[in-house]
Amino acid sequence: MKIVADLERCIGAGQCVANAERFFTQDEETGQVVIQVPTVTETEREEVEMAIYACPTRALSLIQ
Amino acid sequence: MHDVEEDVPTFPFERLGLEPPPALGPFRADKGFQKVRLWNGQTAWLVLRHEGVRAILADNRFSVDPLKPGFPNVSETRAELLLKEEPTLIRMDAPDHTRLRRMLAKEFTHSRIESLRLAVQRIVDDVLDTVIERGPPADFYTDVSLPIPSNVICHILGVPYEDHEFFEERGTKKLAYRGDPEEALRATAEVRAYISDLIARREREPRDDLVTRLIQDQIRPGNLSHEEAVRMCEFLLIAGHETTANMLSLGTASLLRDRPQYESLKANPSLTSAAIEEMLRYHSIVQYGLARVATEDVELEGCVIRKGEGVLSLVNSANWDSSIHPNPEHFDIHKKRAMHVAFGFGVHQCLGQPLARLEMDVFFRTLPCRMPKLELAVRPEDLRFKERALVFGVEALPVTW
Numbered sequence: 512m513k514i515v516a517d518l519e520r521c522i523g524a525g526q527c528v529a530n531a532e533r534f535f536t537q538d539e540e541t542g543q544v545v546i547q548v549p550t551v552t553e554t555e556r557e558e559v560e561m562a563i564y565a566c567p568t569r570a571l572s573l574i575q
Numbered sequence: 576m577h578d579v580e581e582d583v584p585t586f587p588f589e590r591l592g593l594e595p596p597p598a599l600g601p602f603r604a605d606k607g608f609q610k611v612r613l614w615n616g617q618t619a620w621l622v623l624r625h626e627g628v629r630a631i632l633a634d635n636r637f638s639v640d641p642l643k644p645g646f647p648n649v650s651e652t653r654a655e656l657l658l659k660e661e662p663t664l665i666r667m668d669a670p671d672h673t674r675l676r677r678m679l680a681k682e683f684t685h686s687r688i689e690s691l692r693l694a695v696q697r698i699v700d701d702v703l704d705t706v707i708e709r710g711p712p713a714d715f716y717t718d719v720s721l722p723i724p725s726n727v728i729c730h731i732l733g734v735p736y737e738d739h740e741f742f743e744e745r746g747t748k749k750l751a752y753r754g755d756p757e758e759a760l761r762a763t764a765e766v767r768a769y770i771s772d773l774i775a776r777r778e779r780e781p782r783d784d785l786v787t788r789l790i791q792d793q794i795r796p797g798n799l800s801h802e803e804a805v806r807m808c809e810f811l812l813i814a815g816h817e818t819t820a821n822m823l824s825l826g827t828a829s830l831l832r833d834r835p836q837y838e839s840l841k842a843n844p845s846l847t848s849a850a851i852e853e854m855l856r857y858h859s860i861v862q863y864g865l866a867r868v869a870t871e872d873v874e875l876e877g878c879v880i881r882k883g884e885g886v887l888s889l890v891n892s893a894n895w896d897s898s899i900h901p902n903p904e905h906f907d908i909h910k911k912r913a914m915h916v917a918f919g920f921g922v923h924q925c926l927g928q929p930l931a932r933l934e935m936d937v938f939f940r941t942l943p944c945r946m947p948k949l950e951l952a953v954r955p956e957d958l959r960f961k962e963r964a965l966v967f968g969v970e971a972l973p974v975t976w
Contacts, residue, residue: 522673522676522677522680522922523676523677523680523681523683523684524680524924524926524928525683525684525685525929526924528684528685529685529929536686537680537684537685537686538681539681539684539686539687540681541677541680541681542677542679542680542681542682542683542684543680561914564914565914567632567633567919567920567921567922567924568633568921568922569633
């Protein structure tokens, strides 16, 4: 699975970083999401889904 | 003809103690949406459950603009203020809001906020040193909870802390739920004039602070007007101190009310993160709901909200939704709870939440070690609350040690 971010929606709230720090960081200039590890294994899925659920602007998704 | 609207309950409901109003429980259990009547006779929808609140707040068919017909104001004071003051970013929709929020996002990233940890620790240590040296008793709100976030937001913005009484008093007047609306407007104008002077000073004498960076990165290149910057910084200054001050006192009161939890946090600081989330969930200080108005008809979980109807998303109810948080009325720092909505959701979710969490983290790791014998000097049921305030908090927190 792969993480996809919609930067039109992202406002840089940083909930992804708070919930799954290994996968996400924030751009220092814009605060917007930077996906550090785009590929997600089945065992990591729960952690990433938590970050996706936490995103206040629903800017993140997982695709097959 | 029978007027069904007469059966509509009047909002807000009475709050009896540290807990959200008991009247919310049955409405939350029933449908999760409830029509209520406001002070001016207008009706609005309450949204009371976790998923409903998330759905509304993430839906751009709802506007935060108080000038749109049907926008629900929770009191006459609030109505007057929101109709007359030039809006801050929490009262602006996209694309204006997006533009301003994006200018601030980099100031509140996780790494940026984490880099303030030592500065926050120094502030917490200084405040606790002072109160400990003076000796018991103390009003924990005035002597401890308020100076910490006030100092921190001054440090970030570059506002001189010696002016704290000026902006704290005006912040209280501005965030009044009840009271003279002219006073709220005057308080806003005075803080804005003060910030306008500060920006002018920083234009001449730049420093390493948020105001200076806004001037260099946004005002000078022409992305942001002086007036917009004034409103932005006034908002950060006010939003940055009173909310966290309330949480530090309420969190402390909840721990002291159930002493073993205070002892437990002292013995095991790794509980701090869960403790903070539980405090945020349990108290959910934004007590009168996040106000929106529908810009078109919206159907949600069987409830139809018509264009022009007001909606109040109650985070203090959503965070007591037992389908998400079992035994919500039981304050328990040991329990890993589900995600709460104390900071809201959607594009307007609290910008300062990493900062609020950092302040709470440093504070609740430090307090139990520094004041191990801290206890309430009144019975919990005798605590007095800020009756005129929009944001929930204690009026005073008498303590001894």
